[in-house]
Amino acid sequence: MLATARAAQRLRAGSSLAAALPAAASALEASPLHPRPYSDAASFPYEPKDFLDISVARSRGVDVLHDPVFNKGTAHPLVERERLGLRGLLPPRVLTMEQQKARALDRYWHGQDYIDPSQIESGGVTHEHTRKWLYLQELQDRNETLFYRLLCEHFVEMAPIIYTPTVGWACMNYHKLYRRPRGMYFSANDRGEMASMVWNWPHKNVDAIVVTDGSRILGLGDLGTNGLGIPVGKLDLYVGAGGFNPGRVLPCVIDVGTNNELLRSEPWYMGLKQPRLRGDAYYEIVDEFVQAVMGRWPRAVLQFEDFNIEHAAPLLERYRYSHCVFNDDVQGTAATAVGGLYGAMAVAGKPASALADQRFVVLGAGSAGMGVVAMIAQSMVKQGLSPEEAASRFYVLDHHGLITQKREGLEAHVRPFARRDEQSQEKEAFVDVVRRVRPTALIGLAGAGRLFTPEALQLMAQYNERPIIMPMSNPTSKMECTHEEAQKYCEGRAIFASGSPQPDVEVDGKQCAASQANNMYIFPGLAMGAFLARGNIVTDGMLMAAAESLSYMITPEELAAGRVYPNMHKIREISLNVALETMKAAAEEGHLHNDVAIRELAKGDEYLRRYIQKHMYWPGYTNLQPPPPGYSD
Numbered sequence: 001m002l003a004t005a006r007a008a009q010r011l012r013a014g015s016s017l018a019a020a021l022p023a024a025a026s027a028l029e030a031s032p033l034h035p036r037p038y039s040d041a042a043s044f045p046y047e048p049k050d051f052l053d054i055s056v057a058r059s060r061g062v063d064v065l066h067d068p069v070f071n072k073g074t075a076h077p078l079v080e081r082e083r084l085g086l087r088g089l090l091p092p093r094v095l096t097m098e099q100q101k102a103r104a105l106d107r108y109w110h111g112q113d114y115i116d117p118s119q120i121e122s123g124g125v126t127h128e129h130t131r132k133w134l135y136l137q138e139l140q141d142r143n144e145t146l147f148y149r150l151l152c153e154h155f156v157e158m159a160p161i162i163y164t165p166t167v168g169w170a171c172m173n174y175h176k177l178y179r180r181p182r183g184m185y186f187s188a189n190d191r192g193e194m195a196s197m198v199w200n201w202p203h204k205n206v207d208a209i210v211v212t213d214g215s216r217i218l219g220l221g222d223l224g225t226n227g228l229g230i231p232v233g234k235l236d237l238y239v240g241a242g243g244f245n246p247g248r249v250l251p252c253v254i255d256v257g258t259n260n261e262l263l264r265s266e267p268w269y270m271g272l273k274q275p276r277l278r279g280d281a282y283y284e285i286v287d288e289f290v291q292a293v294m295g296r297w298p299r300a301v302l303q304f305e306d307f308n309i310e311h312a313a314p315l316l317e318r319y320r321y322s323h324c325v326f327n328d329d330v331q332g333t334a335a336t337a338v339g340g341l342y343g344a345m346a347v348a349g350k351p352a353s354a355l356a357d358q359r360f361v362v363l364g365a366g367s368a369g370m371g372v373v374a375m376i377a378q379s380m381v382k383q384g385l386s387p388e389e390a391a392s393r394f395y396v397l398d399h400h401g402l403i404t405q406k407r408e409g410l411e412a413h414v415r416p417f418a419r420r421d422e423q424s425q426e427k428e429a430f431v432d433v434v435r436r437v438r439p440t441a442l443i444g445l446a447g448a449g450r451l452f453t454p455e456a457l458q459l460m461a462q463y464n465e466r467p468i469i470m471p472m473s474n475p476t477s478k479m480e481c482t483h484e485e486a487q488k489y490c491e492g493r494a495i496f497a498s499g500s501p502q503p504d505v506e507v508d509g510k511q512c513a514a515s516q517a518n519n520m521y522i523f524p525g526l527a528m529g530a531f532l533a534r535g536n537i538v539t540d541g542m543l544m545a546a547a548e549s550l551s552y553m554i555t556p557e558e559l560a561a562g563r564v565y566p567n568m569h570k571i572r573e574i575s576l577n578v579a580l581e582t583m584k585a586a587a588e589e590g591h592l593h594n595d596v597a598i599r600e601l602a603k604g605d606e607y608l609r610r611y612i613q614k615h616m617y618w619p620g621y622t623n624l625q626p627p628p629p630g631y632s633d
C-alpha cells in the first residue's frame with residue numbers, strides 16, 4: 001500500500017491528524033523520480049512502529065555506522081547523533097525512514113537509471129566511467145589497501161574515474177549515490193559544537209585535510225554539501241600520488257546552505273535546505289571549523305578547495321600566516337600552469353627565460369585565472385622583467401569582457417593586470433583581442449565551455465609556429481576546447497594541455513600529444529613537503545619551487561612528443577620531487593623545522609629525498625595483531 005494511502009487509511013481509522021499528516025507529506029516529498037514498475041507493498045494488521053523501542057547499541061561513533069544492526073544512516077536523529085558520538089559523521093539533514101525507503105526502492109527498481117542521462121557528459125563521462133566510479137567506491141569502502149594499490153598501479157587509467165571528469169558527475173548526483181559516509185560534515189547548525197565534534201573522528205592522527213564549502217565545484221557551480229565528493233577525490237590523490245597514509249587524511253565539507261535551488265528542491269538532498277550564509281555569519285562558521293580541526297590536529301596541512309571567488313582569496317589571506325594552509329585552485333593551479341609553461345618552452349626548443357617573451361590571452365579572471373596570471377607574472381619577473389613589463393604581457397577577459405583600467409570596482413589583485421593601452425576596450429570580443437594582440441598562448445579558466453572558437457584557434461596557428469593552447473577548465477564539458485579541435489584548427493602544431501584528460505590525436509598522419517594541466521601535479525607533493533617541513537606555512541617561494549620542479553622531470557622522449565608535463569604514470573616520483581623542492585625552498589626561507597629533515601638535507605638532496613620516500617605510504621598488507629589494552633591509533 002502506498003504511504004499516502006496508508007496515511008489516508010489512518011485518518012479514516014480515527015488515528016490522530018498529527019500522526020497521519022507527516023507521513024502523507026513525506027511520502028509526497030520522497031516520491032520516486034520514475035514510476036514504480038508495479039505496486040505490491042504489503043499491508044500489516046498493525047501500525048508499523050519506528051523509534052518507539054529502545055535498543056542498546058553495541059558501540060559508539062563510526063562503529064555504529066558500520067554495524068548493519070544499528071546503523072540508520074542519514075536517519076539517525078540529532079539527539080541520537082549527539083548521544084552516540086555521530087555528530088559530523090553524517091550529512092546534516094536528517095531523512096525519515098519513508099524517504100530512505102523511497103530512495104532504496106528507486107535504486108532497487110531502477111539501478112542507476114534514475115540518474116538524469118543528460119548529466120552524463122558526451123565525450124567526457126560515459127556510463128562506463130560511472131560504473132567504474134561506483135565499483136571503486138564500493139571497493140574503497142570494503143578494502144582500502146586494495147583500492148589504493150589498484151590506484152597506484154593504474155593511476156593513469158583510474159585518475160579520470162576517481163577525479164575529474166567523473167568526480168564532477170558523482171558530485172552532481174552525490175545525494176542519489178550516497179551509501180555510507182566518508183569524511184566529516186560541518187554545518188551552520190553546528191555552531192558552537194565543532195570543537196567537540198572533531199573528537200568524533202575515529203583516528204587520532206590526521207596529516208592532511210581538504211575542505212570545501214561546495215560553492216564552486218569544478219566548473220559545475222554550487223553543489224552544496226554534495227561537494228564533499230571533491231575533497232574525497234583530492235585526498236585519494238594525496239594517498240595515491242602523494243603517499244599520505246589513508247588512515248590520516250580527512251575530507252570535510254562546510255555546509256552553510258546552497259543557492260542551488262534545484263538541489264534544495266531534491267527530496268534526497270542531504271545538506272541544509274537554505275540559502276547560503278553570507279558576510280560575518282559565513283566567516284564565523286569557517287573560523288570555527290578552522291579552529292576546531294587545527295585545534296585537534298595542529299600539524300595537519302589544510303587545503304581549501306573549490307570555494308567560490310567571493311571567499312577563496314579572502315579565506316587564504318585570513319589563515320595562510322597562522323596555519324599550514326593553501327588554496328589549491330588559486331595556488332596549486334598557478335604552480336601547475338607555470339610548470340607547464342616551462343615545459344612548453346622546452347617543447348618549442350626554447351630556454352626557460354623565453355617565458356618572459358610570451359603574450360597571454362586569458363579567459364577567466366576568477367580565483368584560478370588570476371592566481372595563474374599572478375604566478376606567471378612572478379616567473380617573468382624572476383626572468384628579468386619589471387612587474388609592469390610582466391603585467392603588460394597579459395590580456396585577461398571575464399564574462400563582462402576585456403578587463404581594462406576603466407572597469408569599476410576592480411579588486412587589488414586584478415588591477416595590475418587591467419589593460420592600460422588605448423586600443424584595449426572592454427567590449428572587444430575574445431577573437432578580436434586574439435587578432436589584435438597575436439598572443440603566443442591561450443589559457444582558459446572560465447568554466448564556461450567551448451570558448452576557444454575555431455576562428456581563434458586558426459589565428460593562433462597563423463601567428464605562431466607552436467601555439468600554446470591551455471583549456472584548463474573542468475570537467476571535460478567545461479573545457480574551452482578539446483584536443484581534437486585544438487590540433488585540427490592549429491594544423492597539428494599546438495602545444496596542448498587541458499584541465500581534464502584528453503586523448504592524443506593524429507592530424508595528417510602526425511601524432512599530437514595531449515598533456516593534462518591539472519593541479520594534481522602539484523598539490524599531493526606540495527602538501528607532503530609542507531607537512532614534513534613542519535614550518536606551519538606554505539609560502540610563495542615553496543610554490544614556485546614546486547612549479548619549477550615539474551619541467552625538470554620531463555624526459556627528452558616526452559619533450560619530443562610534445563608533452564609539457566612529465567608522464568602521469570610517474571606521479572609518485574613527480575610528487576616526491578615536488579615535495580623535495582618544496583622542503584628545500586622551506587629550508588632556504590627558514591621554514592624547515594623538522595630536525596631529522598634538516599640533518600638529512602645537510603648531507604645532501606638524496607638523503608632528504610630518501611627521508612621523504614620513507615614517509616610515503618605504499619598500499620600493501622601488513623601482519624595484523626589484536627590491539628593491546630588501551631591502544632588507539
Ligand SMILES: NC(=O)C1=CN([C@@H]2O[C@H](COP(=O)(O)OP(=O)(O)OC[C@H]3O[C@@H](n4cnc5c(N)ncnc54)[C@H](O)[C@@H]3O)[C@@H](O)[C@H]2O)C=CC1
Nearest residue numbers: 218219309364365366367368398399446447474499518519
Ligand atoms: N586545471 C586545473 O587544475 C584547474 C581548473 N579549474 C577550473 O577553472 C574554472 C574556473 O575556476 P575558478 O577560477 O575558481 O572560477 P571562478 O568562478 O572564480 O571564475 C570564473 C571566471 O570566468 C569568467 N567567465 C565566466 N564565463 C565567461 C565567459 N563566457 N567568457 C569569459 N569569462 C567568463 C568569470 O567572469 C570569472 O572571472 C573551473 O572550470 C575550474 O574547474 C580550477 C582550478 C584548477
Ligand SMILES: CC(=O)C(=O)O
Nearest residue numbers: 218306329474518519
Ligand atoms: C582541478 C580543480 O581543482 C578544479 O577544477 O577546481
Ligand SMILES: [Mg+2]
Nearest residue numbers: 218305306329
Ligand atoms: Mg578545485
